[in-house]
Amino acid sequence: MSPRRSSRSTTSRASPRCWCSSPGSARSAERSWPRSSPTRGPRGPRRSSSGSTSVTDRRRPVDRPRRAALDVLTAVRVDEAYANLVLPQVLRKHGLAGRDAALATELASGAIRMRGLYDPVIDACLTRPRLQPEVRDVLRLGTHQLLSMRVPDHAAISTSVDLVRAAVGRGPSGLVNAVLRTISRRSLDDWIAEVAPDPAHDPYGHLAVARSHPRWVVDLLGQALGADAELDDLLAADNAAPRVTLVARPGLATVEELEAAGGTRTARSPYGVVLDGGDPAAVAAVSEGRAGVQDEGSQLVALAMSEASLEGRDERWLDLCAGPGGKAALLAALAARRGATLVAHERQPHRAALVAAAVRAAPAGSVSVVAGDGMRPAWVSGTFDRVLVDAPCSGLGALRRRPESRWRRTPEDVDVLVGLQQVLLDGALDAVRPGGIVVYATCSPVVAETSEVVDAVVGRRGDTDEVARFQLWPHRDGTDAMFAATLRRRA
Numbered sequence: 001m002s003p004r005r006s007s008r009s010t011t012s013r014a015s016p017r018c019w020c021s022s023p024g025s026a027r028s029a030e031r032s033w034p035r036s037s038p039t040r041g042p043r044g045p046r047r048s049s050s051g052s053t054s055v056t057d058r059r060r061p062v063d064r065p066r067r068a069a070l071d072v073l074t075a076v077r078v079d080e081a082y083a084n085l086v087l088p089q090v091l092r093k094h095g096l097a098g099r100d101a102a103l104a105t106e107l108a109s110g111a112i113r114m115r116g117l118y119d120p121v122i123d124a125c126l127t128r129p130r131l132q133p134e135v136r137d138v139l140r141l142g143t144h145q146l147l148s149m150r151v152p153d154h155a156a157i158s159t160s161v162d163l164v165r166a167a168v169g170r171g172p173s174g175l176v177n178a179v180l181r182t183i184s185r186r187s188l189d190d191w192i193a194e195v196a197p198d199p200a201h202d203p204y205g206h207l208a209v210a211r212s213h214p215r216w217v218v219d220l221l222g223q224a225l226g227a228d229a230e231l232d233d234l235l236a237a238d239n240a241a242p243r244v245t246l247v248a249r250p251g252l253a254t255v256e257e258l259e260a261a262g263g264t265r266t267a268r269s270p271y272g273v274v275l276d277g278g279d280p281a282a283v284a285a286v287s288e289g290r291a292g293v294q295d296e297g298s299q300l301v302a303l304a305m306s307e308a309s310l311e312g313r314d315e316r317w318l319d320l321c322a323g324p325g326g327k328a329a330l331l332a333a334l335a336a337r338r339g340a341t342l343v344a345h346e347r348q349p350h351r352a353a354l355v356a357a358a359v360r361a362a363p364a365g366s367v368s369v370v371a372g373d374g375m376r377p378a379w380v381s382g383t384f385d386r387v388l389v390d391a392p393c394s395g396l397g398a399l400r401r402r403p404e405s406r407w408r409r410t411p412e413d414v415d416v417l418v419g420l421q422q423v424l425l426d427g428a429l430d431a432v433r434p435g436g437i438v439v440y441a442t443c444s445p446v447v448a449e450t451s452e453v454v455d456a457v458v459g460r461r462g463d464t465d466e467v468a469r470f471q472l473w474p475h476r477d478g479t480d481a482m483f484a485a486t487l488r489r490r491a
C-alpha cells in the first residue's frame, strides 16, 4: 500500500456523514449531499450549479481496467478463484496490456488485500452496513483509488459511478457517489484513526484493521516474529506486491543471461535475478523452461537441501511434495550437475502435471515425476540420500503474493495442517538412509507449523539431529517468510 497524500487531513475531523443503503436512500443521499456536506477539502470533486456533482451527470463508457478489476473481484468472491490465476485470463478477455494491465492488477489486488480496512471505512459512511456484494466491490475499488493510489478524486468517483451503473444498474449510483465523496474528504491516516481500535489499548487490534489482516493472523505472526516493534513492518510488507524474481536453473541458463534481460542479482541465492520490470514470460530462458519465476526464499530452501554436507552416497534425491514444481525444477538442475537423480513426487495428479511442465528443460534422465501420497510411500525405507518436504501449509508467509488468501484461511486450517505436516516429515525421515539429509520447509512462519512440527517429530523419533534452521521475513529479507530446518538421520 503506497502512502497516500496527507493533505486531506486538513479537511473536517467531524464524524463522516452517514448514508443509508436502502433503495430509496441512495437517491436521498444524492439529493442531500450539497446542502449538508461539511467543509470541502481543496481536492474534492467539483459541484455543478444544480447541486449534484458533475461527475455523476455524464455518461461515459466504463474504462476497461476498472471493468477488468471488478471481474476479478467477482470471480474471487463468487467462484472462489485465486486472483493471481484469474487475472491473466481477465486481462486477455478485456484486451489489456502494459499500463492498463498494470492498473487493473493494482486495482484488483489492492481492493482484495485491503478490504479489512476499506470495509470499515465504507461502513462508517452508511447508516446500515448492508450492501449488495457487487456494490461493495465497486466501493472497495473506488476506496483503493482514493486512499492508496494517486488517482485524482474526481476520476476515482466518476469511474466508480460509471462502473456500478454498467455492472448493477442506475439504482446504487447515487449511493456510490455519496459514499466515495465522503471517503475522499479524509486521508488514509485519518480514516485509520477513525475506524481502527486505539493502538494504546489494543495494539494488535489496531494493526489488524490498519494493515488489513484478520486478527487471528496478526496474533500468529506476532507470536512467530517475537518482536512487536517489527510487526507493523511485516504487515506492511505483506501489503506490497513483491518484485518478480527469476531463477537461472544451473546448467540450463546463467544469471548473466537473465541480467541481460533487465535484472539485478539477488543478494543470497547465486541463481537469482530480480527483474526490473516487464513480463517474465517474454524472457526467452523463462519461456523455454531453462529459468523460472521463483522467490529468492524458495531458492534458498532448495539450496539448503542440495548443499547440506553429506557423508557417503549422494545419488538419490526426493522432493516429497513437489507441486507445482518450482523447487523441483531447481533441484533437478542441481542434481543433474552432481550425477544424482530426483524423484519429484506430488499427491494431486493435476499438480504433478504442472511439475512435469516445470522440469521440461531438465537433462534427460535427471528427474522422474510421480503422482502419489506421501503418507503411503511407494518406496522402501532408506531409499534416498536427500529429501525435501516442502509441506502443505497455511501459506501465511506468502500473503503478499495471494491477495485473497488471508481472508480464506481459518485458524482451524492450521490445526488440520499440523497433523499432516508431522506425518509427512516422519515419512521423509523414514525415506532417507541413515546419515542422509531431510529439509522440512513451509511458506509459513507460524510456529505450530514450523519449529513445533520439527521439535515434535525429532523428539519422538530419537534417530535424528537438527543441523540448521532458518526463518526468512519479507520486511527483513525481501523474501516470502520461508522456514527451513535441515535434519540428519543418525548413521
Ligand SMILES: C[S@@+](CC[C@H](N)C(=O)[O-])C[C@H]1O[C@@H](n2cnc3c(N)ncnc32)[C@H](O)[C@@H]1O
Binding pocket: 298, 320, 321, 322, 323, 324, 325, 326, 327, 328, 345, 346, 347, 348, 351, 372, 373, 374, 375, 390, 391, 392, 393, 443
Ligand atoms: C507447498 S506446496 C509445494 C510447493 C513446491 N515444492 C514448489 O516449490 O513448487 C505443497 C504440495 O504438497 C502437496 N501435498 C499435499 N498433501 C500431500 C501428500 N500427502 N503427499 C504428497 N504431496 C502432498 C500439495 O498438493 C502441494 O502441491
